[in-house]
Amino acid sequence: MPIIDVNQDPANRTLTMTAHFDAPVERIWALYADPRQLEKVWGPPEYPATFPKHELTPGGTSHYYMTSPEGEKFAGFWNVTAVDENKQFSFDDGFALNADDFAPNPDLPVSKNTYRFTPDGDGTRAEYISVYASDEALAQVLEMGMVEGATTAINQIDEFLKND
Structure with a gap:
């Protein structure tokens, strides 16, 4: 399984998940840069994702929604703040009110995220x-199942890459 560690740090309001993938950094980066590939692994398998907009550039915006088995759409957005290709990208990640205009949901938190990729043997950390x-x-998103959902999503990546 790709997830090797989950660290919840309420004192610093931080959730850190660490994974190892059996693919080089460039391949993992390509997955996050391409919305059609990202759709295959963003969110749990029973909630497939759609990225109608994905701009992995500083100042860029991504809009996505996950569709439940019952057809309900859960929308979100990224506001990309920094990109260092094949190394890391940073973005504000928030929940949207709907998948029509992706307006931020003021009742749910926005997190500041950094996804960092480093070579690790033949793979990527x-x-x-x-x-x-x-x-x-932080407590609110943990109660919503953020760790379980993210773990399920991230753990799909190795299998996706094998079948790619």
């Missing part, structure tokens, strides 16, 4: 770091 504005915001 990935660190997914999310920082929340308050410990209450």
Whole structure:
């Protein structure tokens, strides 16, 4: 399994997940840069993702939604703040009210994220770091199942790459 560590740090309002993939950094980067590939692994398998907009560039925006088995759409957005190709990217990740206009949901937290990729033998070590504005915001997403959902999503990547 790709996820090798999950660290919840309420004192610093941080959730850090670490993974190892059996693919080089460039291949992992390509997956995150291409919305059609990212759709295959963003979110749990029973909630497939759609990225109608994906701009992995500083100042870029991504819009996505995950569709439940019942057809309900859960929307979100990224506001990309920094990109260092094949190394890391940073973005603000928030929940949207709907998948029509992707307006931010003011009742749910926005996190500041950095996804970092480093060579590790023949594979890649990935660190997914999310920082929340308050410990209450972190507690809210943890209660919503953020760790379980993200773990399920990230653990799909090796299998996707094998079948690619």
